[in-house]
Amino acid sequence: MLTYNNNYYTSTMRDTPPRPALSGNVRADVCIVGAGLAGLSTAWEVVSRGRSVVVLDAGRVAWGASGRNGGFVLQGWSEGMSAIERRCGQPTAAALFKLSLEGVDIVRDTIARQALPGCSPMTGKLSVIRYDDAENLQRLRDKMATAYDFHLDYLDRDAVRERLKTERYFQALRDTHGFHFHPLNYCLGLAGLIEQQGGTIHEQSPMVQVERREGGHRVVTDRGTVDCGDVVYCCGGYGGPEFGPLRRAFLPIATYAVLTERLGPRLAQVMTTTDAVGDNRRASDYYRIVDGDRLLWGGRITTKNLQDEKRLGQLLTADILDVYPQLSGVRIDKAWSGLMGYARHKMPHIASLGPGQWACTSFGGHGMNTAPIGGRVIAEALCGESDRYRLFDAYGLQWNGGPLGPAAAQTVYAGLKIMDFFQETRSQRKVATPH
Secondary structure: OOOOOOOHHHHOOOOOOOOOOOOEEEEEEEEEEOOOHHHHHHHHHHHOOOOOEEEEOOOOOOOOHHHOOOOEEOOOOOOOHHHHHHHHOHHHHHHHHHHHHHHHHHHHHHHHHHOOOOOOOEEEEEEEOOOOOHHHHHHHHHHHHHHHOOOOEEEOHHHHHHHEOOOOOOOEEEEEEEEEOOHHHHHHHHHHHHHHOOOEEEOOOOEEEEEEEOOEEEEEEOOEEEEEEEEEEOOHHHOOHHHHHHHHHEEEEEEEEEEEOOOHHHHHHOEOOOOEEEEOOOOOOEEEEEOOOEEEEEEEEEOOOOOOHHHHHHHHHHHHHHHOHHHOOOOEEEEEEEEEEEEOOOOOEEEEEEOOEEEEEOOOOOHHHHHHHHHHHHHHHHOOOOOHHHHHOOOOOOOOOHHHHHHHHHHHHHHHHHHHHHHHHHHHHHHHOOO
């Protein structure tokens, strides 16, 4: 039985009753497979348009990556905008960036308009660099303003170190449009809205197969079936072989997080901002303050999911102390892992898979804004409102490498870590050299 693991979010989650498993045959306009953020967002958009919807999940609502991530809701995609421009051209890249902003606004507006409890949104994110590169960072700020009409605040080294008490960081860009929040409580609130609107969610109901039938599809679980016109696959990093070609187009990549003990007055020795923080490494550290004086710290990626909480605590404690040695002796209260669905092209699979079948998945660790807008454009498509999903046409079901895919991905990551190390070391030496 797949259920919630022990992490910060589950220890502070809203009360939520278990939902019954699917039993017997039911009918709906749309069946959504997966009750993470992508599936719930899609279901909310569909049911808000007057269509009937059934959501199936192998575990519980948002028990996977959607309910155990860093909680950052930010512009952009997992793939960088320069790479998107090269692949799609600037006009399509601009349209995709605009979608990413709409995704941020969906979450913020839903929390406010529906008065969702326990989400605790907090504005602001600092993107810090671990080597001295003021000129290029300012150039990026200027490009985002001119090419995308998106305005970031530039912070020089002194301004960064006023907020973050470490020698590791140099300059930063501050995003005042994005925010950070409690993702599990948001998903639970969204699930409640779907049910209030007449939608149905079945937990502990893994999809076994989907059969094409005259006029639609039959989604089969071990105890029941859903007859529907459209099926939307929102499987994330936990999807299995039952998802067929879609599963062969992404890799489940593990990432890790810890929660420190209460820091009390020691927190002021570390940071004096409530902004979330992420660095510019290929597999970045990302962290924020929760519960007033704890750090929720995430980072590292592997293709094998490490679940030894003690070992995870040791690994991420080392990362924390590398940035903030003044926290020596800090205790870790919780440690956990999660699986992200990554496509090789690092963009989500938001697409038609054939008549009446849709994909809204593979958000690559950047899903808190992209899953909500993915759900919206899929709902628009199956309700005949728009074809905005075609903006993702350049990003198809690229093969993930099969059995060799995880090893190849881990090798690439190891190489990127070496590049990060040398780049940061050169910068640190330059700073340490007297002029």
